[in-house]
Amino acid sequence: MKRKILTAISLIVLLEATSLLAFFHAQSQLYSLGLFAVIAAVLTYKKLEYGLFLIFGELIVSSFGRMLSYESLSLRMLLFFVVLFVWSIKHVPTSTNGRKELSRTFNKSGISSPLFVLMIILAIAFQHGAFADRSFMSIFNDANGYLFLLLFIPVATMKLARNALSQLITFTSVVLSWLVVKSLIIFTYFTHVSQPFFDSWFYIWLRDMRVAEITPYGDGLVRVFLQSHIFVALAFIILISLPSKYRPKHFTKLLLGVSAVVLLSLSRSMWLGVGVGCLVLVMWLLIKKRFGLVKRVGVIGISSVLLGFVVLHALYILPFGEYQDRAPLHTLFTQRIQAIDSEVAAASRWEQLPILWSAVKEKPVMGHGFAKSLEIKNPHDAAISEDRIAFEWGWLDLWIKAGLLGVLAYVWLIYNIIRKIYQLQLPKRNCQIKRGLICTVFALIIINIFTPYTNHPLGIGALVMIFLSSILLRDSLQDASSKFG
Secondary structure (H helix, E strand, C coil): CHHHHHHHHHHHHHHHHHHHHHHHCHHHHHHHHHHHHHHHHHHHHHCHHHHHHHHHHHHHHHCCCCCCEECCEEHHHHHHHHHHHHHHHHCCCCCHHHHHHHHHHHHHCCCHHHHHHHHHHHHHHHHHHHHCCCCHHHHHHHHHHHHHHHHHHHHHHCCCCCCHHHHHHHHHHHHHHHHHHHHHHHHHHHCCCCCCCCCCHHHHHHHHCCCCEEEEEECCEEEEECCCHHHHHHHHHHHHHCCHHHCCCCHHHHHHHHHHHHHHCCCHHHHHHHHHHHHHHHHHHHHCCCHHHHHHHHHHHHHHHHHHHHHHHHHHCCCCCCCCCCCCCHHHHHHHHHCCCCCHHHHHHHHHHHHHHHHHHHCCCCCCCCCCCEEEEECCEEEEEEEECCCCCHHHHHHHHHHHHHHHHHHHHHHHHHHHHHCCCCCHHHHHHHHHHHHHHHHHHHHHHHCCCCCCHHHHHHHHHHHHHHHHHHHHHHHHHHHHC
16 A cells, blocks of 8 residues: 555656646646656556546646646546546447446446436537537537546446555545645745745746636735645545544544645635535434534534644744734635625626526526627726636536536436435444535535536546445445355
8 A cells, every 4th residue: 555655646746747847848748748648548457446546636636737738638638538548448348248238337326317418418518509600619628627527437337446445545635635735835835925926936837837826915915726625625524524444544634734725725615615515414413313423523623623724823924934024814814704795706706697697598498508608897897898608606607508407417417426325325333424425515516606616627526536435335335245244
């Protein structure tokens, strides 16, 4: 296991290094992409789950997905196609009987019907966009995130190693730990340098590679947000739910780091999603009369958030650079909460709402197709309007493009994932992990209302990881029962 941990860390370091190299020497990007394509092909050919772990790791580390790209080809899309290609060659049977067996396995997964219906509806939305004479690249760029839904097929049909669950837990812990440390380093650096810092090469690298959004709030206060913080937010719910049997090594340190990053992201939609997910978890435990678990989850959750703030404050007051005569750290959070209506980004969201609803009402059932553009006022200058094809309200974005049918098909898919997890026959002492996984899905649903994730590889990747976890839990139970049956 130590060797696999070192391999994971080495691949992460390689990605960070090649991205930094590409920032200073753009011509190196093509060679770096070729290197990762070879690595992905070899790992996927050896074991499919290694290829999937590579995809999951890139999602968490690269955030928006442009850390390494050459023209329109990103590392994210390259890994996706390489893994699926190798899977189709090695793991898809060539015989008729083999393919029938693969089809039966997929049908038994519980997600085949909603996934098929959703993909058909999305294909129709793609066609609607083409018939409306919109540019192909605009349509493709608007729709290509949904291609990650295809990852459900190999996940639902592949045969996994017996230790795949422990491997997934270990791998996810390593990658999340890297994201946490990376976020805290960025926070510490930019709260200790003079503002403005927009000419700093470090800031320009993070901005141009779409790794992080660094927003100065004045008086030394800074917001650090990575789109991949969605995984940290969901991980918080799972971590406070985990039975001791499934807790990763260094659980306490990971939980504190995750809590700190959830706070420093200053994402109100993530805070709301995590809050709803935790509320669903507590209500579920109360209904089950598991009062001891309610107390334990409450103590762990609240104390980890408070200690997470302590971690941020300790980093904020480190005595180096520009650390004197600054605003107290807590004002960063009060400003963010109080600016829910007045802040530019928040005000822009609310101003979009009536425009999006008007578009929904025009074609409520089938939608307008991908790359539908709407005129939105510039949040920085109300006198200027711009045509946009991507919108912050996630579920409304899907409704506009694929209609109510698309929304219902997606909800059907998510419902079947939840039902699949709920039907797991876990021992009573381990049922908490099942509740945690389901509550993370509810959190993702809420977050997607205000921030689009389920139309993006990040949100879809999170759903695939949750679904994969349910399969691995089921298989681990079957292995356990076969030993004692």
